[in-house]
Amino acid sequence: MAVDTTYDRPAAPARAPAAPRRRRSPRRVAWIFAGPAAALFALFFAYPLGASLLQSFTTEDAGATRWVGLDQYRRMIHDPAFVESLVNTGIILVVQVPVMIGLALVLAVLLNQSWLRLRGTWRAVHFLPAVTTLVAYAVVFQVLLKTDGGLVNQILGAVGIGPVDWLNSPTWARISLIASLTWRWTGYNAVILLAGLQAIGNEQYEAAAIDGSGTLSTYARVILPQLRPVVLFCVVTSTIGTLQLFDENYVLTRGGPDDATLTPVVYLYKVGFQQLDFGYAAAIAWVVVALIAAISALQYAAFGRERRR
Amino acid sequence: MGGAGGGGTRDIDGNKADKKGKVSGKITVWSWDVAAKAMKRLARTFEQRHPGTTVDVVDIGYDNAYDKLTVGLRAGSGLADVLTVEGDHMPRYTANFPSAFYDLTNLGGRYGGDFDRAAWSTVTGRKSAVLALPWDIGPCALYYRTDHFRAAGVDPKSLLTWDDYVTAGVRIKKATGHRLLIQDSTDAGILPMLLQQQGQSYFKGGRVAVDTPEAVRAMTLMKTLHDKGLVDYENGWDGFVTGTKEGKAATTPTAAWWTGTLTDEMPELKGRFGVTPLPGFTADGTRTSNIGGSTLCVPAQSKNPRLAWAFIEFLLTSKANQVSMLKHEGLFPAYLPALDDPYLSAKQEYFGGQAALDVFARLARNIPPVEYTKDDAKASDIMISTVNGVMLRGKDPRTALDAAARQIAAATGRERVK
């Protein structure tokens, strides 16, 4: 399937090898395909997106809306909680995403071995964490990571470690969050990578086998470079997921202790829905959008380049 | 639609002429947990008494109930006719959505004297407008393990002050190994309770009051408890209940509704708990506080406010109904006439024959009213960090509270008391 992950961004529409491919068909035909989605976006997102952007330039006082220009955006700079949420996100981006993608890659390669029996079952088992409902996820992890009597600490205790205060100490809470994120999403990414691996034709594996390279170096030399777009896809979606992180840290720690697991979206949720400060929440949301756009673009610039060589 | 202009709230029409008039039609009521259960039960009685009416009680779950309320209030539509809102959340909504609720003053104002005054203060908005009726309250006392106290030779009645409490805690720990209390590290622990006991919340007269001498006293007490190794930290509600069930702590300073959790989740500990008034900051100081409690209100979007009010009135201003909800669902009434019912002075088997409800009923009349504001959620977040900073990372209470006050003032644009 050769996943192509180069987004055709409006700003940079020129794709090198695309010359003969796109058919210049009547606009009408294209809209038959793109129309339904476009209509849905126009109907259900145009207004909310616009409304939230406008709102980010306003503030409310006792029901009255007031235009404040860029004040809400300026507020963020001096807001220690917001800064902390960015720091936490940075830590997760730098530590969790690479570890998870690396593990997922290993897992995908192993699950792609033809001699492996019950491959379907193995795959399903590893995918299972991604299908947990959030409520269950929260309760299970709180029980597993309980300081006294939690399963994890009991196992560690048996080998003479701990007890570790998994969810109550700022540092350990971060580690717990990273571990539980990795638990939930590694299999999911592995399945996407696996689909990518399987789209690489047999010939490639055979060609590599013929020229005498062993399994490991086959992967390193022949297969992985071809998988680059899929890996990039996983990296980018995980990055977006991290910058929008809400579910896991909200249910596990509510962003605490001491804001150690606070992320921008948990913070904007608190600001908007609990403190009813909608203007500020909208401003934070748009900063998140800007960050995602900037970081994704950087990732493409850095890693998407090579295939166009 | 909502509001009679000028940001005011509006009355439910025809209140006087229709006082005996018939109500009809259908309303929807949103609630959660045992409160929903209680209303579902009593709605049937109400419908029988008022033929031609339908009261549809929907359990919307507690965890995200306020998301639903916030969105509906903000959108100006989509809400039920009667909403359950916790007392300490009400001011946040009335301040941010000043015309979103019906003004119940003409209809409900006359009940003012019948309700606990701390709870009543949460339902009155600007210009003393009554925007909701209080339902239940959470008068606080000290639950203690009779066996731990006996083993350490401590008489629970001797705990007159928090200093006595600390001294007793040290003794109990030495004698039995049990700590004194559990703190849920995802909230601010006993701080709000200790503040209300001294008659304040995070704000006083609209100003930031987290660094008052009272607040410093409360925080210093919490630090002392930690420093002497008397606090067991648990994560979340689940940890709190488990810790108690496992006997990790000899006491739980908390509200009357805790009894429901004890009887439901730890039936095997029957006879091991007793209840005594909270220790005071001085021997003759207030011996109680409040945690939780909810109110019922009618959003201005309601199409049948008369029926909504009739149901609220039926449910909350009837002694029989209030006592029945205490009996069946453990909802401690804010409606004071209900506290005289013989049911409250009955001996309770679970508490080894102690008339535990009676302790709360006596204390309930002395709960100091405090001020809630629209900025409570903001302040609360900052205070949770502050509590953890002082207790877990050994910051100095006075300095930490000073920093917190500065931070809250900056975040809310309010002045500080000091």
Place this chain on the structure above:
Amino acid sequence: MTAVQHASVRAHPARRLGRVAVWLFLACGAVVSLVPFLWMAIAATHSTSDLFHSPPPFLPGGRLLDNLARLQDTIGFGRVLLNSLGIAVVHTALSSLISAMCGYGLAKYRFRGRGLLLGAVLATMMIPFQVLLVPLFQMMASVGWIDSYQAVILPFLANSFGILLMRQGFVDFPDEILESARIDGSGELRTFYQVVLPCVRPQLGALVIFTFMTQWNSFIWPLLMLNSEDKYTVPVALNTLTGLSRVDYSGLMLGSLLATLPLMALFLLFQRQFVAGLLGGAVKG
């Protein structure tokens, strides 16, 4: 079969060692993946009060049927399961089709507004959806759709992730095949359904799984939209088990476990599509 097809030589010692290592790695992963589910299953067989022990029980108890009966009694579990199923099936079918079509349009046609559409796709993917809830709710309320299933389903039918996934699947689809179909006189839509779509079954399978999963576990939006207990979906109904001062953990665990089963079934059903990506491989030839 597109998996690695090494010559099936009898394993020599070094390779056998490698295989043991692979199994070991997979087994460790499986244990880590499964333990939380195992605990859920165990918790589902105890009363909530038993779960508040430290350490919590690690062996099955005898309250499974009690919990099941209570779950049915308090939240009408059977009913909400059907609700969830109906919503998720309709949503997944429509959304996958719409995403596939849009992805195809973006991959294979140049048209005015294409850049704008791509921009919209990316923007909706990047914006934290929490901030869209209030305006979206307002829209639903203004057309009187609160407490209706279409309000749960419609707004999120156009799915950015799905559109990008499908677009990537279509980009490398050979134009020659499209041309020859066109020369044969096949209409554009017919070509799409009969020729193109079957070739992206792996991506489509993935998309179906991801869409169904997201909708099945979707919580906040259905919670905001649905106001009748008999219309609740599973996550919304399970949420009511969490009260102010009591939480029905055993009911939650049982309910969540049962809610996971359909997703598992779906995955087992559709994962063939990943494996049998033969057409996808064939056209690459």
